[in-house]
Amino acid sequence: xxxxxxxxxxxxxxxxxxxxxxxxxxxxxxxxxxxxxxxxxxxxxxxxxxxxxxxxxxxxxxxxxxxxxxxxxxxxxxxxxxxxxxxxxxxxxxxxxxxxxxxxxxxxxxxxxxxxxxxxxxxxxxxxxxxxxxxxxxxxxxxxxxxxxxxxxxxxxxxxxxxxxxxxxxxxxxxxxxxxxxxxxxxxxxxxxxxxxxxxxxxxxxxxxxxxxx
Amino acid sequence: xxxxxxxxxxxxxxxxxxxxxxxxxxxxxxxxxxxxxxxxxxxxxxxxxxxxxxxxxxxxxxxxxxxxxxxxxxxxxxxxxxxxxxxxxxxxxxxxxxxxxxxxxxxxxxxxxxxxxxxxxxxxxxxxxxxxxxxxxxxxxxxxxxxxxxxxxxxxxxxxxxxxxxxxxxxxxxxxxxxxxxxxxx
Numbered sequence: 001x002x003x004x005x006x007x008x009x010x011x012x013x014x015x016x017x018x019x020x021x022x023x024x025x026x027x028x029x030x031x032x033x034x035x036x037x038x039x040x041x042x043x044x045x046x047x048x049x050x051x052x053x054x055x056x057x058x059x060x061x062x063x064x065x066x067x068x069x070x071x072x073x074x075x076x077x078x079x080x081x082x083x084x085x086x087x088x089x090x091x092x093x094x095x096x097x098x099x100x101x102x103x104x105x106x107x108x109x110x111x112x113x114x115x116x117x118x119x120x121x122x123x124x125x126x127x128x129x130x131x132x133x134x135x136x137x138x139x140x141x142x143x144x145x146x147x148x149x150x151x152x153x154x155x156x157x158x159x160x161x162x163x164x165x166x167x168x169x170x171x172x173x174x175x176x177x178x179x180x181x182x183x184x185x186x187x188x189x190x191x192x193x194x195x196x197x198x199x200x201x202x203x204x205x206x207x208x209x210x211x212x213x214x
Numbered sequence: 215x216x217x218x219x220x221x222x223x224x225x226x227x228x229x230x231x232x233x234x235x236x237x238x239x240x241x242x243x244x245x246x247x248x249x250x251x252x253x254x255x256x257x258x259x260x261x262x263x264x265x266x267x268x269x270x271x272x273x274x275x276x277x278x279x280x281x282x283x284x285x286x287x288x289x290x291x292x293x294x295x296x297x298x299x300x301x302x303x304x305x306x307x308x309x310x311x312x313x314x315x316x317x318x319x320x321x322x323x324x325x326x327x328x329x330x331x332x333x334x335x336x337x338x339x340x341x342x343x344x345x346x347x348x349x350x351x352x353x354x355x356x357x358x359x360x361x362x363x364x365x366x367x368x369x370x371x372x373x374x375x376x377x378x379x380x381x382x383x384x385x386x387x388x389x390x391x392x393x394x395x396x397x398x399x400x
Contacts, residue, residue, distance in 0.1 A: 007307075014302040075296030082264060084288040214267045 001089050004080070008097040018063050019101040026059040026106055030113040041118050048117035049127055049178030053171055055113070056106055056131060060138035061163060063102050065156055067094050067146040072212065081213050087206030095143040095202060103135030123178050130177035130187060133194040137170045140194075140201035147205035150212040169193055217242050218263075218350065218381060223272035225255070225262045231270070232258045238398055240383070243376045248385040250400035256385035257295065259400065260352045263383055264290050291348035293356055297339040301328040305338055313345035314338075316371060318364070333359040344371055351375060353384040 012019055033051045037043055071077040080090045110131055114124060145163040149155040173189040180186060216239030223236040232255040240246050248256040261267040263274065265286045274281045276289070299308055306314065306323040314320045317337040322330060330338065336359045343351055351372075357365050365388070372382055373393075 007303075010307070011300060011302055073296075074300075075294040075298035076300070078261075078264075078266060078292055078294050079298050081266060082287045082290050082292050084284065086284060210266075214261075 001085060001093050004083075004085070004090065004093040005096050005100075008094070009100060012097065012101045018066055019105065022059045022062040022102050023105055023109055025062055026055050027109060027113055029058060030055040031116060034117060044118045045120050046179075048114055048119040049123065050175045051117055052110055052114055052119075052127065052131070052178075053134065053175040056110065056135060057138060057167055057171055059106055060098075060102055060135065060142050061160055063098065064142045064146045064159055064163070067098055067143055068150050068209070068212075069146075069155075072150055077209065077213055081210065087209050088202040089206075091143060091147060091202040091205035091209060095139050095205075098143055099136055099139035103139050106135060107131055119178070126183050127178040130174045130183075130190060133190050134170055134174040137190070137194050137197050138167060140197040141166045141170075144201040144205045144208070147208035147212070150208065216240060217244075217277055219275040219278075220263070221273045221275065223259070223262060223274065224270040225258050225267055226270045227255075227258050227267075233262070233400070236272070236398075236400075238396065240381050240396070242379045242381060244381050245372070245376060245395040246381075246383040247395045247397045248383065248400060249397055250385075254400040256400055257354050260354050260383060260385060263350075264292055264352050289349045291343040291346040291351045293339055293343050293351070293353045295354045295358070297335045299327050299335050299338050301326070303327055305330070308338055309341045309345045313341045316344050316367075317341045318367060333361060333364065336360055337364055340368060340371070344375070349380055351380065351382045351384070353382065353386075355386060356384055357386060357388050 030051055033047065034044060037047065068077065071080065081087060083090075085093075107128060110128065111124060114127060119127065142163055145159050145166070148162060149158045152158055170190060170193050173186045173193070176186045177183045177190060218240040220236055220238050223233055224231065225233040236259060238246060248259060250256050258267060262269060265274075265281060265283050276286065304324050304326055305319055308327070311320065311323050314323055317340055319334060319337055319341065322334065327335065327338065336356075340356060343353070357368060360368060375382065
C-alpha cells in the first residue's frame, strides 16, 4: 500500500498541473467573493470562514476524475485489484494521495485566502483546525463517489451530484467551527463524520472498484 | 493431477451470457491456448480465471479447492489488452532493470515510457508479468504489436516459466509455437 501511495505521488508530482489547478481555483474562487460582495471589512469578516470552506469543497471536487479515471482506462486498475491488496486498501491509498496532493496544499494556502478575506484575528487557528479533518472528509467521500461513478457515462456530472449531499454536513459543521463562539460542539461533529467516513468510504469505494472492473 | 480446474463455468458480461459450460483442467507447467472469433469470450474467460469477473455458475478450483478472491489474486500475473503502463514514469520505475533485459529493453530503462513505441510498451508489460514471480500467467493477446524477434523471445520466456512449473492461459490469434499446448475453442 505504501508503494502504491509513493508511486501515485510520483505520478502526480510529474503531472503537477492537476494539483496546481485545484489550488489556483481555490484562491481565485475565494478572491472573487471580495469583488462580488464588496470590500467592506465587516461583511467580508463575517463570511470569510464560510467562503474558505465552500472553496475548499469545490477545489476537492476538481481532481476527482483523475483519481481512478486514468487507471481504469489504461488497465492499471485490473493490476491493482490483482496486486493482492484488498480493494479497500487500494481505495484508501488513492484517498491518501488525493489528500496529500489537494487537501494538504490547500491547508497551506488557506491562511492566505483567509487573510485576504479579513478573517477576524484569533479565528485562523480554529479555521485550520476544522479544515484539517474537513479536507480529509472531502477526500474520503470524493474518492468514494469517484469509484461509484467509474465507467458510468457522464461521470463528471454524476460525481458532484452524488458527492455534494454527502459533503454538506461536513460543510455545515466545519464552517460553524470558525464562526461560532463555542466551536467545540461543531468540531466534535466534524470528528464524528470523519470517524464514520474513514472506514466506510474506502469499503464502499473498494466494492465499487470491483464492480467497475467486472 | 490438475492444479487449476474449471467446471462448467458460466459468465455474464452485462446482460449477455457470454460463456456457458466451459470446463478444462490445467496441470503445473500447462499451457491453455484460447481460440475463438472476436467477441467469443476469450477476454471474459481470462477475467473470470483472474477472479475479476464473478462466475454466474460453475466452479473454479485450485488444487481441488474453490478459489478465494484475494489468495487467488496473489497467484495471478495479468496482461490485459491494455498495457497498463504510465507515460510519466520511466521503464525502470515499472519493473526492475534485471527484468527489462529479458525483453530487450535494458537500453531504455531510464527513458520515459511516453517515448516508447507500442511494441516496446507491450514488451514492458510482458516484463512486468515475468518479474511478478506469480504462478499463473493470464495473457490477453500477448503478442499484439511485437516484432518477430520479440515474439521468439516471448516464446522462450513462456517455456522457461512452464519449465519452472508455472502455468499460462493465453488468448491469441497469432500462432505461438508452444509445445503440447491445450487448445480451448470458444
